[in-house]
Amino acid sequence: xxxxxxxxxxxxxxxxxxxxxxxxxxxxxxxxxxxxxxxxxxxxxxxxxxxxxxxxxxxxxxxxxxxxxxxxxxxxxxxxxxxxxxxxxxxxxxxxxxxxxxxxxxxxxxxxxxxxxxxxxxxxxxxxxxxxxxxxxxxxxxxxxxxxxxxxxxxxxxxxxxxxxxxxxxxxxxxxxxxxxxxxxxxxxxxxxxxxxxxxxxxxxxxxxxxxxxxxxxxxxxxxxxxxxxxxxxxxxxxxxxxxxxxxxxxxxxxxxxxxxxxxxxxxxxxxxxxxxxxxxxxxxxxxxxxxxxxxxxxxxxxxxxxxxx
Amino acid sequence: xxxxxxxxxxxxxxxxxxxxxxxxxxxxxxxxxxxxxxxxxxxxxxxxxxxxxxxxxxxxxxxxxxxxxxxxxxxxxxxxxxxxxxxxxxxxxxxxxxxxxxxxxxxxxxxxxxxxxxxxxxxxxxxxxxxxxxxxxxxxxxxxxxxxxxxxxxxxxxxxxxxxxxxxxxxxxxxxxxxxxxxxxxxxxxxxxxxxxxxxxxxxxxxxxxxxxxxxxxxxxxxxxxxxxxxxxxxxxxxxxxxxxxxx
Numbered sequence: 301x302x303x304x305x306x307x308x309x310x311x312x313x314x315x316x317x318x319x320x321x322x323x324x325x326x327x328x329x330x331x332x333x334x335x336x337x338x339x340x341x342x343x344x345x346x347x348x349x350x351x352x353x354x355x356x357x358x359x360x361x362x363x364x365x366x367x368x369x370x371x372x373x374x375x376x377x378x379x380x381x382x383x384x385x386x387x388x389x390x391x392x393x394x395x396x397x398x399x400x401x402x403x404x405x406x407x408x409x410x411x412x413x414x415x416x417x418x419x420x421x422x423x424x425x426x427x428x429x430x431x432x433x434x435x436x437x438x439x440x441x442x443x444x445x446x447x448x449x450x451x452x453x454x455x456x457x458x459x460x461x462x463x464x465x466x467x468x469x470x471x472x473x474x475x476x477x478x479x480x481x482x483x484x485x486x487x488x489x490x491x492x493x494x495x496x497x498x499x500x501x502x503x504x505x506x507x508x509x510x511x512x513x514x515x516x517x518x519x520x521x522x523x524x525x526x527x528x529x530x531x532x533x534x535x536x537x538x539x540x541x542x543x544x545x546x547x548x549x550x551x552x553x554x555x556x557x558x559x560x561x562x563x564x565x566x567x568x569x570x571x572x573x574x575x576x577x578x579x580x581x582x583x584x585x586x587x588x589x590x591x592x593x594x595x596x597x598x599x600x601x602x603x604x605x606x607x608x609x610x
Numbered sequence: 611x612x613x614x615x616x617x618x619x620x621x622x623x624x625x626x627x628x629x630x631x632x633x634x635x636x637x638x639x640x641x642x643x644x645x646x647x648x649x650x651x652x653x654x655x656x657x658x659x660x661x662x663x664x665x666x667x668x669x670x671x672x673x674x675x676x677x678x679x680x681x682x683x684x685x686x687x688x689x690x691x692x693x694x695x696x697x698x699x700x701x702x703x704x705x706x707x708x709x710x711x712x713x714x715x716x717x718x719x720x721x722x723x724x725x726x727x728x729x730x731x732x733x734x735x736x737x738x739x740x741x742x743x744x745x746x747x748x749x750x751x752x753x754x755x756x757x758x759x760x761x762x763x764x765x766x767x768x769x770x771x772x773x774x775x776x777x778x779x780x781x782x783x784x785x786x787x788x789x790x791x792x793x794x795x796x797x798x799x800x801x802x803x804x805x806x807x808x809x810x811x812x813x814x815x816x817x818x819x820x821x822x823x824x825x826x827x828x829x830x831x832x833x834x835x836x837x838x839x840x841x842x843x844x845x846x847x848x849x850x851x852x853x854x855x856x857x858x
Contacts, residue, residue, distance in 0.1 A: 514708045520668055521767075522696035523723045525689070610670055610688075 336503045337543035343496040344547025352555040354485035355579045361478040371467040372443045374435040378461045387459045388433035407434035497597045504601040529602040540594035544587030617641045624674030635831045640840040650810040652828030658810045666700045666777045699773035701781040705764040707752040713763045714748040720771040738766045757784040776807045
C-alpha cells in the first residue's frame with residue numbers, strides 16, 4: 301500500500317459522548333473487589349434504617365396526636381366523696397349540654413383504683429386517699445387552649461373544684477422526645493451522606509491517580525473534561541448502584557424484622573408507626589439519592605483534578 | 611499580532627519557562643503552513659520537546675502569542691482546547707500507548723474520542739494497522755509489542771484521524787531504516803492531503819530523505835532563522851496547499 305487508508309465517514313469535530321465499552325475500558329475496574337460498593341451498601345443500609353426510624357416515629361407521634369387531639373380530661377377534686385360524686389354527675393350533665401362535646405365517659409372508680417395501684421399498692425386505695433373523679437370527654441373539634449379554657453369556665457361556674465386538661469398536653473414531653481429522635485435520625489442520614497461522599501471522593505481520586513497516564517493521553521488526544529469525567533462517573537455509578545441495591549435490600553430486611561417484633565407487642569401506640577405508600581417512596585428515594593450523590597462527587601472530584609491539566 | 615494569512619500555526623515572540631526557572635524557549639517567531647513538512651532539529655536540551663508540547667497544546671506559553679487554525683490560543687478558554695487537539699496528531703517520543711488497551715483500541719482512540727460510530731471505526735483502524743504492518747498484532751497489548759511495533763502503533767494512532775497538524779517526536783527512532791522510510795512516506799502523503807507535519811529528529815538520513823522540507827533548528831531555546839524564511843516563507847512553498855485557514 302502506498303497511500304494512507306481512507307477514513308470512513310466524517311469526523312465529528314464537536315464535543316460528543318465518548319461512551320460504550322471503549323470508554324469504560326479506559327478505567328478497568330475490579331468490581332466488588334473494591335471497597336466502594338461495600339461502603340455504599342453499609343451507608344445506604346444505615347440511612348434506610350435511620351429514615352425508617354424517623355418516618356416511624358413521625359407516624360407514631362402523628363397518630364397519637366390525632367387520636368388525642370379532641371380528648372380532654374375533667375377532674376373533680378373534692379375530698380368529700382358524696383359531694384364529689386354529685387359534682388361529677390353535674391359536670392357530666394353540663395358537658396353533655398355543650399355543642400362541642402361529642403361523648404362523655406365518667407371513669408369508673410374501679411378503673412381509677414387500678415390506675416393508682418402500681419404506686420399505692422393493692423386494696424381500696426380510694427378509701428384511704430381521696431381520689432378525684434375523672435371524666436373522659438371527646439370533643440367534636442380540637443381541644444386547643446381556648447376550648448379547654450371555655451369548658452373550664454363553663455364548669456367552674458357551678459363546680460369550682462373542676463379542672464380541665466387536654467390529653468394531648470399530657471403527652472407533650474413524649475412528642476418532644478419523639479421529635480428529638482426524628483431530628484437525630486435526620487442528622488445521622490446527613491452524616492452518612494457526607495461519609496459516603498467522602499468515600500466516593502477518595503475512591504475517585506485514587507482511581508484518577510491510578511489512571512492518570514491514560515487520562516493524560518485521552519486529554520491530549522482531544523478528550524474533553526466532561527467526556528473523561530463521564531468515564532469515571534460510569535465506573536462509580538456501577539459501584540453505587542450495586543452498593544445501593546445491596547444496602548436497600550439489607551436495610552429493608554432489618555426494618556421489616558424489627559417492625560415484626562414490635563407488631564408482636566400488639567400495642568395500639570406502636571401500631572401507629574406503620575408505613576404508608578408515601579413512606580415507602582421516601583425509603584426508595586434513599587438509594588437513588590445515594591447514587592446521585594456518588595455520581596456528583598465523582599464528577600466534581602475528577603473535574604477538579606482535570607482542571608489542573610493544561 | 612494576528613495570524614499570518616493562510617498559516618496553520620504562527621508563533622510570535624513566544625517564551626516558555628517552567629515555574630521560576632530560566633526560559634527554556636525564548637523569542638520564538640515562526641509560521642507553519644498547510645501541507646508543509648518541517649524538521650525540528652537541535653542538540654539535546656535545546657528545547658525541541660518543549661516546543662512540540664506547545665504545538666500539541668500540552669503547555670501554554672509564558673509569554674508571546676500563538677495562533678492556531680486562525681484562532682488566538684492565548685485568549686482561547688481551556689474548555690475550547692479539545693476542539694483544537696482533535697485536529698492534531700501526536701507521536702510521543704515515549705509512545706504513550708494506553709497499557710491495558712490493545713493495539714487496535716489504541717489506534718481507535720482518537721476516532722472514539724471524536725465520537726465516530728463504532729461501525730465506522732473498525733475498517734480504517736484495521737487498514738491503518740495493516741499499513742504499518744501490524745494487522746496480525748491488532749489484539750496485542752502494548753507490553754507484548756517490541757519498541758518498533760509500539761512506535762508504529764503510536765504513529766498509526768497519530769494519523770488515523772487525518773489531522774491538520776501532525777507533530778512527531780523522534781518517530782523513527784525505534785524502527786529499522788526500511789520502516790523509517792516507509793513511515794516518512796506516510797507523513798509525506800499526509801502532507802499532500804493538506805496535513806502540516808513537524809518531525810523532531812536527530813536522524814540525518816531522515817533529513818536527507820526529504821530535501822525539500824523546511825528545517826527548524828533550535829539552539830538553547832532559540833530558533834535559528836537568519837533569513838526569516840520560517841517566519842515569512844516564500845509564497846511558493848505553501849501556495850498549493852489546500853488549507854485556507856478560516857479558523858477552528
